[in-house]
Amino acid sequence: MPIVTIQTVADYARVSRATVSRVLNNNPKVDSEIRERVLQAVEILGYQPNRVARRLRTQSRDVIGVIISDIQNPHFTSIIRGIEDVAYVRQMNIVLCNSDEDSSKLQTYLRVMQAESVAGLIVVPTHADQEREALQSIQRNGIPIILLDREIEGFEVDSVQVDHRHGAYEAVAHLIRLGRRRIGIIYNDFSTGWQRYQGYIDALNEAHIPIDRTLVKTSDHKRESSYDRTRELMALPVPPDALFTAFNLVTLGALHVLHELGARVPQDVALVGFDDMPWADELFSPLTAVAQPTYELGQTAARLLLRRLNTPDAPFQNEILPTQLIVRQSCGSAL
Amino acid sequence: MPIVTIQTVADYARVSRATVSRVLNNNPKVDSEIRERVLQAVEILGYQPNRVARRLRTQSRDVIGVIISDIQNPHFTSIIRGIEDVAYVRQMNIVLCNSDEDSSKLQTYLRVMQAESVAGLIVVPTHADQEREALQSIQRNGIPIILLDREIEGFEVDSVQVDHRHGAYEAVAHLIRLGRRRIGIIYNDFSTGWQRYQGYIDALNEAHIPIDRTLVKTSDHKRESSYDRTRELMALPVPPDALFTAFNLVTLGALHVLHELGARVPQDVALVGFDDMPWADELFSPLTAVAQPTYELGQTAARLLLRRLNTPDAPFQNEILPTQLIVRQSCGSAL
DNA sequence: CTGAAAGCGCTTACAG
DNA sequence: CTGAAAGCGCTTACAG
Missing domain, CATH: 3.40.50.2300 (Response regulator)
Structure with missing residues (x-):
């Protein structure tokens, strides 16, 4: 383990460590001949300035x-x-x-x-x-x-x-425009989830659709949880005719349930997800989604x-x- | 920006820096009373030892x-x-x-x-x-x-x-066992891709199926490339009845083509991919895949x-x- | 233009 | 058990 430090280079180039440092930091006032010598030494010795030392010294x-x-x-x-x-x-x-x-x-x-x-x-x-x-x-x-x-x-x-709220609003408004009225939502209780829920409310309010609490579910970040919530929604006496899944993992869980149930998407239930995914097009129902940049x-x-x-x-x-x-x-x- | 260093702590606890360091490094030979004093100072001052300095000094x-x-x-x-x-x-x-x-x-x-x-x-x-x-x-x-x-x-x-080679072998052997004979492959030219290709050969050899070079394609790591290769395969006078896509991005590209073409999977063409994906089950055809750990x-x-x-x-x-x-x-x- | 010296924040033999 | 001192690998005023 050949430890080549700035001293090694200095010795090799027959200059002081200060000069080596100056050359490496492009300090202009170094004689060009000496600069060359140092650069060569650096090259030959394969010197890599130690960043840890540099960081400590310069407090950079x-x-x-x-x-x-x-x-x-x-x-x-x-x-x-x-x-x-x-x-x-x-x-x-x-x-x-x-x-x-x-x-x-x-x-x-x-x-x-x-x-x-x-x-x-x-x-x-x-x-x-x-x-x-x-x-x-x-x-x-x-x-x-x-x-x-x-x-x-x-x-x-x-x-x-x-803009979580507006993004969610657009998604739900899209569903409403397509004639859906019983729109289920699954969101999580992070600030993002909460904002997306607000967007859902905004869209329903705008269309004068009353909020049905039984259609509103929260889920944690595990896929299993969203699976369960979707199951619950679909088991309702009058199941939703659309689902707004407020983040990508939830969407996957919901899709899984719909698949298992043999529900036709979108005929039986329409689906919009928050978060686009690179493979959204290859899903068993190509996913309409709120894409985040x-x-x-x-x-x-x-x-x-x-x-x-x-x-x-x-x-x-x-x-x-x-x-x-x-x-x-x-x-x-x-x- | 209150810079609290080991010196600050030492002053506060009325000991030397060495002692502070010893306490923090759990050196047993420190008087318990002094240890307490130091610990308290550390607590009160919210001292965080500087890792950069530590790393430089200990060469750790x-x-x-x-x-x-x-x-x-x-x-x-x-x-x-x-x-x-x-x-x-x-x-x-x-x-x-x-x-x-x-x-x-x-x-x-x-x-x-x-x-x-x-x-x-x-x-x-x-x-x-x-x-x-x-x-x-x-x-x-x-x-x-x-x-x-x-x-x-x-x-x-x-x-x-x-074990790329064996994994690929299993995938292709699976296809053969299901009666497929014209098995297309798309792989890349990294060492992994090459090994997977070997596994493909192994399976075909074992079944005495001659290698048809027109069914063998290489693709780079971009999805578009695998899209194009799949198009080429499917445009063959006698298209493949199965596809082995040797890594996940390729699989996505291939799926896209099959979807576009309206090909029925697996009736028209069967598909195995290398790399499992968390959403493999939700794809328009739930994907049989070689899962890597x-x-x-x-x-x-x-x-x-x-x-x-x-x-x-x-x-x-x-x-x-x-x-x-x-x-x-x-x-x-x-x- | 160049070098000797100080110092960044730590740790650790070395004395005592 | 504790402190003074040296040193990790750098950079940068300070002299000259």
Whole structure:
């Protein structure tokens, strides 16, 4: 294990460590001949400046911490890609952690990130109440935080999310326009789910359709749960003629039930899901879905972070990105 | 930005930095009264030891570098989850990079990882020939490497992969057993694709079915490419009566074509895919697939790395994990 | 233009 | 049991 440090290079090039450092940092006032000698030494020795040492010395921060809640969910996967792409051009690295919707795991990671002196944090909170304080304290310590996807009430930060409420409204309005009246909904109790539920209400209200509580279900993030909720809905004396599934895993669970039941989609029950999926077209009923600009969510989060690092005192910014309803066949009509 | 360092704590507790450090590192020979005082100071000041400094000083390595080729592919996503889970219990962090199947990007990341003094690297190579040297040089510098999913000829390392050849053999043998004879294949030219192709050959040979070159197609990692290849296969004077699609993106492309063509699956053409997908059951034809133990792949890679770190001189280990054929309806029979 | 020296925040022999 | 001192690999005022 040949440890080549800046000293090795300095010795080889017969200069001081300071000079080597200057050359590597493109300090202009280095004699061109010496510069050459150093560069050659670097080349020959295959020297890689130690980033850990550099980071400690310059107190520079070139790592972005990212904490998401479910790395197996394509939604987040695409977000990460967006973050990574903007980080790459800025020569920043990302340390990725998966909280697994577990608040204590998230808080552990928060501590780690702080100890790693990350430049800033992009985080998808899981349980606002338990995490608010830890997050705020990190922010107070000068590490900027960008909230992604979910909000935390009473916590002033930069954030990006999608217009959940309007997206959901469009989805449900689409169903209503196609003549559906008994529209079941399955959502989760994160802030996103709640907002999507509001959009559902908006659409029903607009059409003067009374809210039937028996058609409203909440589910956790497990697919089994949405499976059960869908079963319950379909077992109603008068089952729904349409379903609005408020996130991708729920949609999968619901589809499974409909398939099992031999329900015809959309004839017996129409279906719109929140979250588009790359394979939406290949599903047994090509899925009409509210597509989120996931890649842009990631990009925007990263950009907000970069901006905050440049101008720490800028007012907080809350970006809301639009969704897009992609009409396929699961509701019965292109519109 | 209140910077609380070990000195702050030492002052507060009226001891030396050395003592604070000892307390934090659970050094037993610290007076219990003093220990208490330090612990209290730590608590009150909210002190987080700076990991960057610690890492530099102890030359400790507690970061695992992971370079995968496509973070949006569920295959890798599940692998990452496996890695992360074993890293978490060891209190190690992972730095994740996405090479995007781009060899120069991968090499950039390799340099970064080295400069970050990672404990070791888990990497999915993309173009063996271009990366062999860089990888070997890192290994020579004492940073262990675990190759994941794909091999590099003539490079001795620890590695994990799945039994691609046998998995493919089983898939194709399944088709043959169901009476299919004109079996098309679409694979890619990574080492994995090549091995899967061998499995296809094995099954045909065993059944004494001659290889028809017109039924053999290669595709890159883009879905469009597999779309085109499937179109070509289906446009043959005598189209195939079965398709073996050798990785998940290809399967999606093929399904799309079959859907467009109105082909009945499995009546007109049976389909087996390599790679299972969480939504395989909800596809328009529930997919019979060769499932890879992706989570275990990740776990195994991480464990191999940990083992190598413990015993640097152990002989190299090449783990081959078994696949499992999951029979659904796309081939026409549960068998 | 170049080098000696200080210091980033830790840890750990070495004395005592 | 505790502290003073050295040092991990860098960078950067400060002299010259």
